[in-house]
Amino acid sequence: MKIHFLGAADGVTGSRHLVESAGSRILLDCGLFQGWKLHRERNWSMPDALRELDAVVLSHAHLDHSGWLPALVKHGYRGPIHASPATCALLKVLLLDSAHLQEEDARRANRYGYSRHVKALPLYTRADAQRALSLLVPQQPGRAVTVARHTLTLTPVGHLLGACALTLQTPGRPGTRLVFSGDVGRQHDLLMPPPEPISRADVMLVESTYGNRLHPAEDGVGRLADIVQRTVQRGGSVLMPSFAVGRAQALLLVLQRLKRSGAIPTELPIFLDSPMAIEATALYRQHAKLLRVPAREMRGLADGVRMVTTAQQSMRLAGAHYPAVIISASGMATGGRVLHHLKAMAPQARHSLVFAGFQVGGSRGARLLAGEREVKVHGELVPVRAEVHQLEGFSGHADQAELLDWLRHLRQPPAQTFVVHGEPDAADTLRAHIQTHLGWRVRVPAFSEVVEL
Numbered sequence: 001m002k003i004h005f006l007g008a009a010d011g012v013t014g015s016r017h018l019v020e021s022a023g024s025r026i027l028l029d030c031g032l033f034q035g036w037k038l039h040r041e042r043n044w045s046m047p048d049a050l051r052e053l054d055a056v057v058l059s060h061a062h063l064d065h066s067g068w069l070p071a072l073v074k075h076g077y078r079g080p081i082h083a084s085p086a087t088c089a090l091l092k093v094l095l096l097d098s099a100h101l102q103e104e105d106a107r108r109a110n111r112y113g114y115s116r117h118v119k120a121l122p123l124y125t126r127a128d129a130q131r132a133l134s135l136l137v138p139q140q141p142g143r144a145v146t147v148a149r150h151t152l153t154l155t156p157v158g159h160l161l162g163a164c165a166l167t168l169q170t171p172g173r174p175g176t177r178l179v180f181s182g183d184v185g186r187q188h189d190l191l192m193p194p195p196e197p198i199s200r201a202d203v204m205l206v207e208s209t210y211g212n213r214l215h216p217a218e219d220g221v222g223r224l225a226d227i228v229q230r231t232v233q234r235g236g237s238v239l240m241p242s243f244a245v246g247r248a249q250a251l252l253l254v255l256q257r258l259k260r261s262g263a264i265p266t267e268l269p270i271f272l273d274s275p276m277a278i279e280a281t282a283l284y285r286q287h288a289k290l291l292r293v294p295a296r297e298m299r300g301l302a303d304g305v306r307m308v309t310t311a312q313q314s315m316r317l318a319g320a321h322y323p324a325v326i327i328s329a330s331g332m333a334t335g336g337r338v339l340h341h342l343k344a345m346a347p348q349a350r351h352s353l354v355f356a357g358f359q360v361g362g363s364r365g366a367r368l369l370a371g372e373r374e375v376k377v378h379g380e381l382v383p384v385r386a387e388v389h390q391l392e393g394f395s396g397h398a399d400q401a402e403l404l405d406w407l408r409h410l411r412q413p414p415a416q417t418f419v420v421h422g423e424p425d426a427a428d429t430l431r432a433h434i435q436t437h438l439g440w441r442v443r444v445p446a447f448s449e450v451v452e453l
């Protein structure tokens, strides 16, 4: 067996692991690189190793795990793309939106002359995304299926609607059971049930987003109530840049609970300003049986929430003068409608910006949280006088202790474990803990490294 680490090997984005085994070439995840420019530039080249694949299998729908699919298809891939049914449903929303953003970026670059000499082209188009979606093959979690001469099993791991760990086994060949964790969720998530255990692996690829951290015991919900109260009292609004899928629904759930308990004013308007978040909210309600939230509460998730569908409504909202909570995408303030709100709200001290998700190094969100008092938006410098907060309690990722607990379910140590999907310090810290506490053979692969087992 050979594994090519083609992404998420020196950072948390671009998850792509190619497994060559039993004469087949199977790609686990096909993620987009985000954050640092150095990483994003990798989106523009097609690694030779990704030619002539037999199958693609996705752990979940987040773009850092799925967002390069349309590019792969643009480069000629026409094989099957296996994923859980809920992942397939979310991908329809996520990939088309991603393609739209790619097209917008290219259009803006051409209009504002960021690149004067060459015409900017989108990384991929909506047509590429549609073609990728037509290749999806839904696979039920818990049911073993044959994929490119291997047995594939999906195991739900919390984290995001439809998210699963992937197990690949070469039939008739003991010692070839490879498990890829995907992103592992938390024991106590607002929406998702805890990750299901996996008991056998010969080769383990485990994520390490929070490999060097423990989630603080802080009550994120209480802190959010506090921030909203104080902001509203001084006549300001709260802007919550949020991932449209998963996080936006968790925030709605919490804000509805806070209203019901009287912790924030019941009449405070809540705007969901993201067409993708609106669609994802409908999908979360459709797949409510995969969640831990009572069905009745999910039905009321959007009650009284004002859905902002058109761009004009969104622009009007950016000029509004009454206190409100605005949930808008993207979650790291790297693009999307949240930028208009950021431009309008960041310069005014009465407002609050609240980030409730992981911010990739180099993203605008990470810069704001680092305390930068000026951010560039659409090529324009915007002063930051609003309060900037990060709520830790909303993470969808297992922390260091939860990752180790999930790994402890294995009855025997894998012959080899690889720590992937972490910033360098997070990956290396988790590596050291796996070595010390579990006594496993473990290492952090390098980007582009090929390992023969």
Ligand SMILES: [Zn+2]
Residues within 6 Å of the ligand: 060, 062, 065, 159, 160, 183
């Ligand atoms: Zn994820």
